[in-house]
Amino acid sequence: MTDSIASASSTTLHLLGHFSELYTGAERELLDLKRLLAGRRPVKLWSDVPVNPAYATEGIAAIQPFAHQFPKDGVLLMGGVHLQPGMWLKYTRFERIILLHNLSNQRQLFAIVEGVREATGLDPDLVFVSRLLQRSAALPGRVIPSLLELAPFLEVAADRFGESPGAATAPRPFTVGRVSRDFLDKHHPHDLALYRMLASRGIRVRIMGGTCLAPGLDGEPGIELLPAGAEPVPAFYRSLDAMFYRTGMFTEAYGRVVLEAMGAGLPVVAHSAAGYAEVMEHGLSGFLIESQEQAYDALMALEGSAGLRRRIGLAARQKAVEVHGDEATQRDLAFYLR
Template sequence: MSAPASPLHLVGRFNDPYTGAERRLLELARRVAARRAVRLWSDVFPHRWHAQQGVRPIQPFAQQFPKGGLLLLAGVHVQTGLWLRHVHPDRVVLLYNLPSPERLFSAIELLRESTGCEPEIVFASHSAQQAVGLPGIVEPSWLDLSAFLSIPLLRPDTRPFTIGRMSRDVIGKHHADDVALYRMLAARGVRVRIMGGRCLAGPLAGVAGIELLPTGAEEASAFYGSLDAVFYRTGAFAEAYGRVVIEAMAAGLPVVAGAEGGYVDALEHGRSGILVQTQEQAWNALMHLAAHPGLRQQMGEAARRRAVAVHGEDAAEGLLSFYLR
C-alpha cells in the first residue's frame, strides 16, 4: 500500500469573504479535497465566514502553522514570519496575482532562503507573466460556474436595457470615468445596477435609473440574471485576472471591459465581448448592444461557451495534476 499524499497547505489573507484570491483558494481546496489532504491557513485572523469553511489562523506560538507537504502562498501580499523556516515543505508554490514585481522578487528570495525550495510561480494571466519575464505556469482562477450556467440565455424584452457590474465595494475597483458614463447611460434610459457601488453614492445617489448595492446584497447568479450586459473596468490597477468577468460570461452576458485586465486571456474581442480603451469606445459599445438584442444574444452564447472552455470541468482536470503530483 502506498503512503498517503502529504498535505496541500493553502495560505491566504482570509479577512474578506469577497476577495478573488481567497475565493480562488476555496475552490481549489474543494476540487483537491477528494484526492489529497488540504489545509487552509490565514496570515491574519480569518473572517467568521472563512472560519466556518475550515480556515485556521497561523499562530506560531501555538505551533499552528503549515508543516511539510506542498506550501502555496496566494499572493505577494501574504505576510510570513519566522514560522516559514519550520515548515520544511516538499514543494513551494507562489501565486502572482497582484502587479508588484518588486514584492514578487523579494518573496522569491525569502522563500528560497527560508524553505530551501525553489519556488514554482503560478501566474494569474499571461500578461502578469509577461510583465516580469519569469518561468512558471499560467493558471486561470479556480471557478465554480454551475450557478451561472443555469441562467437562461434569453433575457426578457419587457424591461429597459440593463447593464451592471459586480466587485468589492472600494473606490479603487472603479475607473475615474465610470461615474460620468453611468450618468450618460441613465439619461438615455439605460438601467444601471452596480453591486459593490455604495462607494459611488456621493456623485450618484438619487440619480434616476442607477441602483447602487453593497457587495453581497444579492446572490451573484441572481444579480447577473437581472442584467442584459456587463460593463467592467478598474481604476488605479489592472485586474490580474478578474474572475467576475468570467462569471458574467458564464451567465451568458456580453461583456464590455477595459482592455488591460488579465481576463483578456479568456474574452475574445468581437465574439464573446468587447474590449475598450477609451470612454468613447465604452459608450459606443454599450449603446450598440442596447440597440441590437440579436447581437447581445449571439455574444452571450459565445461568452458562455468560452467560459466553459477555459473553466469547465475538462479544463480544471488538466490543471489539478500540478497540485496532485
C-alpha cells in the first residue's frame, strides 16, 4: 500500500490548456490547480497553441510534436473541450486521462471523447463544472465546480465587513460592476440600457472586460469601461458594492467570477440560466433574475439598503466557502490525485 501511494505521488499530472489568451476561466482554473497541488504531486503545464508571452513566468511548454515535445505518460488533464489535441496523442501511454467539460457545447464534448478513445484506447474520466452540463450531456462523470483559490477574495470580504484590524472603506457612490473577458458575446444585448439607467440614478458602473462596449457606452457619465486584466480581480472587487452578471450568446457553464465575487462578500445579481445558479440561493445569498426589470429592481434595492447588502454579502461569502473553501477543495483535489 505504501509503495502504491508513493508511486501515485510521483506520477506527473500534465495540465493541458489553450494558453494563447489571457483571463479565460478554463486556463485560470489550470493555473489555480497547479498552485493547489504544489508539493503534493509533480505538475506540468502544457499548451496546444503558442503560449502568450504574458504567461512567461508560469512554466508553460508549447506542444511541438515534431520536436517530440509533448506529454507522454503519467496522467493527462485536458482543461476543456475547446482543446484540439493532435496526432501526438497516439504516441502517448497515459495511465489516465481526465477531461474537464466547461462549455455548453455537447458536440465538441462528444467529438473529443471519441478522439481520445481512438488515439489512446482510454475512456476519459469526465468532470463537469455543473450539474447543468452533466444533465445536458447525459453522460456519466463527476461534478466538480471550477477549482479556484478563494483566499484572496476572503481577505476582501474581511475588510468589507470590518473584520480586519484597521479596515476602513472610503466613502464613494454606490458602485456596480462585473468581470469578464473583453468580448461582446460575454455581454447581454440589454446590458447597455441597464448600465445607462443605473448611471442616470447616480450609480457608478465599472466593467472590467468592457472596452468592447465602447461604441455604445463610451463617454457616458458614471460608466467606466476597463480592458480585461486592468486590475487584479480581488482589487477590482474592493471597488464594488454589488456585482451584476449575465451573458449574451451562450449559457455560462459555471461562472467562476461569480463565485469569486461571492467570496469577496459582494451581493451578486445574475441571470438564472447558468451553472452558478446551482450554488446561489435567490434572495438569500444573491439574486437570480430573468428580465431587465428584475435586474434593475434588485440592484436598486441593494443601492437603497446597506443592511440588505451586508446580509446578502455575508450569506454569499458563506456559500462560496461551502463550495470552494479548504474542506471542499481538498475533497475535490483527491479526485485528481487518485
